[in-house]
Structure formats: structure tokens, C-alpha cells
Amino acid sequence: MKDRNSAIKKLMDFVYLFEDYLHSGYRRNHPEFELPPVDSTISPEVKMSENTKLTGIKKRIQTCTLCYLHYNRKNALAGGGSENPDIVIVGGGPNEEEDNAGEGFAGMAGNYLKKWIDAIHFSLPEQCFICNIVRCRSPQNREPRIEEIKSCLPYFDEQIMVLNPKVILALGRIPGQVLSGDFSKEVDELRNLSFDYKGIPLVITYHPDSVLQDSNLRKPVWEDLKKLSKIVEKRTGSQ
């Protein structure tokens, strides 16, 4: 059985590599991709069963085989952090380090992200929940495909419904494009526009890895973090 699974995995890796060669993976301009309809209401049922619901979603993610990415993973990342967060932080898909660790934003990117959150006087993980748009690692770290995103996004939607954060922070192009629904723009443009996702304000900025590679991005990230902090402050005051 183990040998059979290993053979299937190798075969799928090869298929993915070949497909990537043909199509260059997921890029942009996918008019066929439609986000689920906006529903900002949270039912009393969901609120009442908050913990069970989060645990239930986690179990389903960890055993999910809805798309081919499950052949490639060591761990499906269910996400983690506060169960009553001010901020939900979302990345694209796990890299090898995160797949091995079983948690998002592991290593240098995670340490850097913690500094960002500290700088605006919030604490990670106490006031944040971290997750990804897709929960399983792609072969060769290629970008997730649209069908994989479509398979996985309902988990994010369910978690958002339960967590009901004050703001969502999307880090990088994939979460920025998927959650804004605008696949024609890069982070440089998206970060200057206003969006919400299911009625929750959405702030889009660069991924910590990008900022580690290009220090010119520090200033725009700082502006975005200040914007995020003001949104939380405003929404806290209005509750």
C-alpha cells in the first residue's frame, strides 16, 4: 500500500511538472473564477458552536483529498491562532518549510511577520489567526491552480464565518487577487484600493518573503499596517 501511494505520488508529480511546463501554472486573468456570493451574516448556530466548528473544519482540512495537491503534502495546514481574533492573516500556499512544520509562516518569514504585528501593538498569535488560501503544498512550489483554489477556498470561508475578525490581512499576490476578486492587478495596485471580503475589511500588502528580498517594500508595508491598525481600532470602537 505504501509503495502504491509512493508510486501515485511520483506519477502525480510528473504530471504536474509536465502541466506546468505547458501552462506555467496559475497566473492571472481567470474570468471563469467567481467568488462565492457575499454573505456577511453569521448565523446563531455557527456562533453557538464556535469551538466545535473550528475543530471540525480543522479535521476536515487535515484529511482532505478534494484536489490533487493532497498527493504532494506532508501536512495540510488547517491554520491556527486565536479563536477570537482581531486579524486573520492569510498567505497563498505552504512552502516546503511550512509543509514540514505543519504551520503557516514558519521560519524567517514568520519571525518577520511577528515583528510587523508587534510594531502596530498587536500580538501574534493572541490576537491573530493565520491561514492560507490553499492548505497543501504544490509540487516544486509552483503557484496553486485555479481549480485547486476553488476546491480549498470554502475552508477559508467557513473559518472566516466562525472567527468573524475585524480585518483580514492578505499577504502577497495570490491571496490579494483571490480575496479581492481582481486578477488583473498586482499587489502594488491592489494595496491602494479598498476591498472587503464577505463584509470584512480586507488589507492587501506584500508577503514578508518579498520584503526580506527588497527593502524598498518596507515603507509601503508600514503604511498598510497602519491602515490595518486604524481599521481594527475603528471597528473595536463601534462595537
Ligand code: SF4
Ligand atoms: S489544497 Fe485544500 S482542497 Fe486541495 S487537498 Fe489540500 S486541503 Fe483539500
